Amino acid sequence: MHGVGDGRFFDRFARLYDWLMPxxxxxxxxxALSRADGDVDRLLDLxxxxxxxxxxxxxxxxxVVDISRPMLQRARTRTTAGPGRPSDPPGPLATLxxxxxxxxxxxxxxxxxxxxDAFHHMPAQPAVVSEVQRVLRPGGVFVVREFDPSHPLGWVLARGEHAIGMESTFHPPADLAEMLADEGFSVEVLDSGFEYTLVGTNR
Ligand SMILES: C[S@@+](CC[C@H](N)C(=O)[O-])C[C@H]1O[C@@H](n2cnc3c(N)ncnc32)[C@H](O)[C@@H]1O
Known part of the structure; x- marks a missing residue:
């Protein structure tokens, strides 16, 4: 199902992924989610x-939405245990x-x-932003955690990913904020550094 960005790397990497990542x-x-107007009941993790x-x-x-079937296979082995709400029924994570x-x-x-940690792997970034704008209800939020290529560690990460053949495209926070604002989001950058968090509210 690939030809879509860096997904093929994750097909191979899926078995090791959770061992290596914090x-x-x-x-x-x-x-970031607390910026939504109203409750967050239905959430997509793209x-x-x-x-x-x-x-x-x-x-x-x-x-959980992902292009890589092996990554999703791992997701399906998780249960909904976590911070959820007391009323949450336990069960496997839903995947698509x-x-x-x-x-x-x-x-x-x-x-x-x-x-x-995934937006930079998606080749059609403007399409992703526009799809999120479409599927979010008014007052809903789009939360992006990304790496800043203008930070020294972000620069190293971008170089490293390109060296192994990934096609990642990174943006400093202000540029990503502009991309979301162009799609009609009201945007706030919540934290900055090597990794930053940006939240766009669908107005
Ligand atoms: C570094 S992993 C991050 C996974 C997860 N978000 C996390 O924080 O652990 C990047 C993920 O993006 C997925 N991906 C890449 N391109 C995609 C696309 N166009 N649509 C959906 N998922 C994609 C990859 O398959 C991979 O699972």
Whole structure:
């Protein structure tokens, strides 16, 4: 199903991914999701891979969307255990294989979409932003955790990914903020550094 960006790398990397990665930053994600108007009940984790970030966020309905089938296979072995709400029924994470730039999801269908450490791997970034704008209800939030290529460590990361053949495209926070604002989001950069968090509210 590839030819879509860096997904093929993750097909090969899926078995090792969770051994190598630290836990997702729960606090930053919670702060960003709290910017939504109203409750966050339905959430999409785009480029969600093994569900590493999905289980770090609080929402009763969480769906992991990813282009890589092997990454999603790992996600399906996780349960919804995590910070969820006391009323959450335990069960496997829901998954959907697909391109974040062409979401098989209806208009205004979700309260939040997150993309953690994945936006730079998506080749059709403007299409992703526009798809998120379409599927988010008014007042819903689009949360992006990304690496800043103007930070020394971000520069090294970008060089490293390109050296191994990835086609990643990184943006400093101000540029990514502009991309979201052009699509009609009201944007806030919540933290900065090697990794930053940006939240766009669908107005
Ligand atoms: C570095 S992993 C991040 C996974 C997860 N978000 C996390 O924080 O652990 C990047 C993920 O983006 C996915 N990906 C790349 N291009 C994609 C696309 N066009 N649509 C959906 N997922 C994509 C890859 O398959 C991979 O699982």
């Amino acid at each position: 836990a997702a930053d729960r606090r930053s994600l919670a702060a 480029g969600g891979g093994t569900g590493r970030a999905t289980i770090a966020v609080d929402a009763p309905e969480r769906m 294989q697909g391109d974040a730039g062409r979401l098989p999801v209806g208009d205004d269908a979700v309260d939040a979409a997150i993309v953690v």
